[in-house]
Amino acid sequence: MPAPRLLVVEGNTAEARARQVQFGGEAASEGYARLLRELCPGAIADICYPADPGANLPDSGGLEGYDGIAITGSSLNIYHGGAPIAAQVALMRAAFETGVPIFGSCWGLQLITVAAGGVVRLNPKGREVGFGRRIRMTRAGADHPMFADKPPVFEAMTVHLDEVETLPPGSELLATNDHSVVQAAEIRAGRSTCWAVQYHPEYPFREMAAIFRRLSPSLVAEGFFLDEEEEAAFIGDLEHFEREPANKALAWRYGIDGAVISKATRTIEIRNFIERHVLPTRAARGRG
Template identity: 50%
Template sequence: MALRFLVVEGNTRGAREAHKAAYGRMLSESYADVIQGSAKGAICDIAFPADEGANLPDAAGLESYDGIVLTGSHLSIYDRTPEITRQIDLMRAIYASRTPAFGSCWGLQVAAVAADGDVQRNPLGREVGFARRLRRTEEGRGHPMLEGRPEVYDAPAIHLDMVTVLPKDATIVATNPVSAVQAAEFRQDGGTFWGVQYHPEFSLTELAVILRLRTELMIREGFCRAPEEVHAYADDLTMLDREPSRFDLAWRHGVDSEVLDTARRTREIRNFIEHRVKVEKSVRGRE
């Protein structure tokens, strides 16, 4: 029987439409593509909790899924607007459903706050392009979420906010000099969440699109001096996605197979499916 996933899009309608216009798919749609590439035949439904009046699953509906995934978002969780509080409430319901859950970036932050943790702006500033020198913690060395990852690795990333207070029942499994919580497991109300602050789901082409959409931000925050520099960087990423064997570009941007190889880049999502979703489905099937 095919695995059933709920992909929870963190963006508001305007941000979703802008991303789709630039990339051809919403964040949730491209995330669903990654899931279906990792679990053949998987069925993915998409939810938009940022929208007022969105048709969201009830408790029984959440329990009916084999796995739930939360995407990134342009929102900042400490703003606590209705678009945000609806997502926190949904995450609390996901914990209570005990359905295996995973999230990237915003997803990690929502899961932390829903379990009484906290998220604030990173005083070191934005981590953009790639999260560098991600390192397993002692607890992370044996954690199945990072199975197959080397001790130190890089991953696509773009975020300003970070988890500053952990939930009471939490384990950090990866960290780096920019954000202490780069990968973690949270446990709340009988449910377990795995998440990362970076974006294993992003292709380099999607990352390039996101950077182009944030050209003014990239210049304002000092990452580039002119729009041409932003677009040149994005062009290189897009070319690397098309031709991962371009050693010159890989050398120029300091990336290796952990970023360039799709199976390695999406490792955490694939591990979530293998070690959480399939295992839980098997257990449920025996009950």
């Protein structure tokens, strides 16, 4: 039986990827691909870079050869348009025609939404960053396989300025919170069924720490911290969580629990995507 083939779509430009590395992080697609290989041992995880000029992107015929597609976050704003965004929308529309399961994180949700005919806007409530609070499943979400074994109300790693304003036709809202109505959705487009979330189940604490370093001092100006010293202390706590995720004092300080702290629970949406969507669809397509 051939190994499952997965494709990670990098949402960032080369410049944005380099900037994240500069602040101690990594390209979003590299971390995503590593996690997919970990959750699906033996899987092949390729990466494509549609925001890069001249990138050699698969067409629908090439996309047909994959068993699942995952889309990373991005620092882009989809309503600004331009070549890096147009290329990603075109790639998504080609992917919809293949029947290959698709998963999107943050920008991934927004990209799928726009490519399928929905609307994304700048969130009038501002940025949601750090830990998305009290994300709660809808009735549909509680019965959805993406959330199997996930607590019905949970916190999650998050960082976004934009949100889905209008889901495309044929969508189902799966989770919400007080900051953004659409925190998770199933979107049916073309022949494909997409599962997508506004938060980042794929992020480890160290990547979030790098994002906070990259965004500083903007987060002070936006009122998340009193000053850069307070922000630096928070970044230090994120890095401490990476080394010692079971630290009860830090968990109490930030009001988070196993849904964020436990890697197995934090990443369960992606595991469920593989086990309950990718592999069954692969078998149905005669590839398993």
